[in-house]
Amino acid sequence: MAVALWKSLLQTTKSRLSLQRGMSLYNSAHGFEEEEIKKKLQQFGGGSINLSKENNGIGVLTLNNPKLMNAFTGTMMLELQERVTELENWKDGKGLIIHGAENTFCSGSDLNAVRAMSSPQDGMNICMFMQNTLTRLKRLPLISVALVQGKALGGGAEFTTACDFRLMTPGSEIRFVHKQMGLVPGWGGAARLVQIVGSGAALKLLSGALKVDPERAVHLGLAEETLPSSDETRSLEEAQAWLNQYTKGPGEVIQAVKKVITAGRELQLEAALRAEKDIFGTVWGRPANLHAVAQSTKHK
Structure with a gap:
């Protein structure tokens, strides 16, 4: 069982890296x-x-x-x-x-x-x-x-x-x-x-x-x-x-949007969720996010 889980995790990691x-x-x-x-x-x-x-x-x-x-x-x-x-x-x-x-x-x-x-x-x-x-x-x-x-x-x-x-x-x-x-x-x-x-x-x-x-x-x-x-x-x-x-909008945000869509299209759900988490981490607390929060950006 442990070997099977390890192989599954390794394959998921490889899939995420191939997209990145x-x-x-x-x-x-x-x-x-x-x-x-x-x-x-x-x-x-x-x-x-x-x-x-x-x-x-x-x-x-x-x-x-x-x-x-x-x-x-x-x-x-x-x-x-x-x-x-x-x-x-x-x-x-x-x-x-x-x-x-x-x-x-x-x-x-x-x-x-x-x-x-x-x-x-x-x-x-x-x-x-x-x-x-x-x-x-x-x-x-x-x-x-x-x-x-x-x-x-x-x-x-x-x-x-x-x-x-x-x-x-x-x-x-x-x-x-x-x-x-x-x-x-x-x-x-x-x-x-x-x-x-x-x-x-x-x-x-x-x-x-x-x-x-x-x-x-x-x-x-x-x-x-x-x-x-x-x-x-x-x-x-x-x-x-x-x-x-x-x-x-900022290039890094547009690129992140495209990356999460690619992950959702090509990966199985759990792998796509983990990829989304990783991509989310590249924009959270970064300049574009902090600027929007500081400006209290309103959605019309």
Whole structure:
């Protein structure tokens, strides 16, 4: 009995630490050959993942490969991992907007890389690599929003589910086209989609490869709302204004809020409660808390 309790406590501690440190899902123990797949991905260049960090604590991550509807090349996958690491270390960050260059979101993977790395082992390594990266993205202590302009197809649709929220512009669509490619989602999109819309709706979206326009996405709970403008610059401004209502306040408090939600989503109840206790301890009696108490902050 004592051994079983010790193992349970150890597993709980590991789970809490994995959320705090941004640890990945897979390593060599799972057959993940990270360095090998990185070398292969490096051979397929083009496009970029650009990140700007504003003084208000809002970051903007841009998928930039407009010639291929912002499809992920191998080097873009590597750059995404680097940007996520940078965001994990952004002490002043509060929010993140992800969008695609030139008014479209992302069409998934670059087919040139897909054709060249078609072996089962390569496929599994890419799957684990992208699941690692997008899980770390989802766990960022930042409130994240996918701004869906134009099309989010396949892996692009999966990418949107790694964000906390999705906003869509008029005429845009999200579509899980994997069935038409003889596949299922491999970047974690199916598991996250079930969490967002439920298993029944997720099954329909995947098995039917259905086009989800903004109205349907809002109805399903896949998107928060449809923004007024389809103009690239204007819709980005609208997304920033939408996100600002949730990122007002000190960065350490916003980050703590995101952390307790992540713990509640991913951990079993007792482990989530302990994680919440630990996170609570990082803000209680700290400057933001003491200032609010001194000001006798009233809630209107």
